[in-house]
Ligand SMILES: Nc1nc2c(ncn2[C@@H]2O[C@H](COP(=O)(O)OP(=O)(O)OP(=O)(O)O)[C@@H](O)[C@H]2O)c(=O)[nH]1
């Protein structure tokens with residue numbers, strides 16, 4: 626078949642192409658309850674235009690969906706967010722943000738598949754959601770760090786109090802962040818990478 630006359634299918638945009646020096650790619654999931662800032666984090670840190678699957682929150686969701694903060698929030702993730710960040714010239718992270726609404730949590734198992742590690746985003750106004758989230762990661766054996774996304778009106782707790790409230794082992798890093806800021810989101814990912822590295826060195830990484 627002669628395709629000479631056909632329109633050329635555009636290739637990937639230059640900024641979307643992997644650096645030719647990239648040697649390793651790692652899958653990381655960003656997980657947490659409804660509206661904690663997962664999509665915002667993937668968007669702020671991604672070096673490619675992030676893929677999002679957000680749908681407008683409508684009246685139909687009232688009584689079905691979580692509605693915390695919905696006076697300011699108009700969209701919610703229904704499948705996943707996807708982004709990419711190069712940590713070094715050789716190491717690239719692929720970021721998968723999970724949906725926060727409980728009715729979509731069944732999708733998490735697929736998203737956890739092959740993940741080397743996770744960021745658990747936490748809003749201290751709704752700590753209770755984090756118990757389920759952390760429980761699921763522990764069940765799957767996915768190592769994680771906890772990042773507290775500091776909303777202005779959220780109660781502030783010391784790291785030790787948070788560790789106790791979430792029943793986290795001593796070695797699991799807990800950091801504060803503002804996911805709207807690229808540098809802050811990047812710091813969280815660096816914390817996770819250092820944690821994964823320490824697990825690998827100690828032989829604890831499965
Ligand atoms: N003030 C403040 N607002 C934030 C912060 N992080 C996120 N937001 C806002 O909070 C809202 C929730 O962010 P999303 O990124 O949609 O949260 P999500 O976790 O992806 O939500 P779901 O996909 O619905 O679970 C957005 O309107 C953000 O702009 C923060 O650190 N401070």
Ligand SMILES: [Mg+2]
Pocket residue numbers: 663664665701702722723724725
């Ligand atoms: Mg989202």
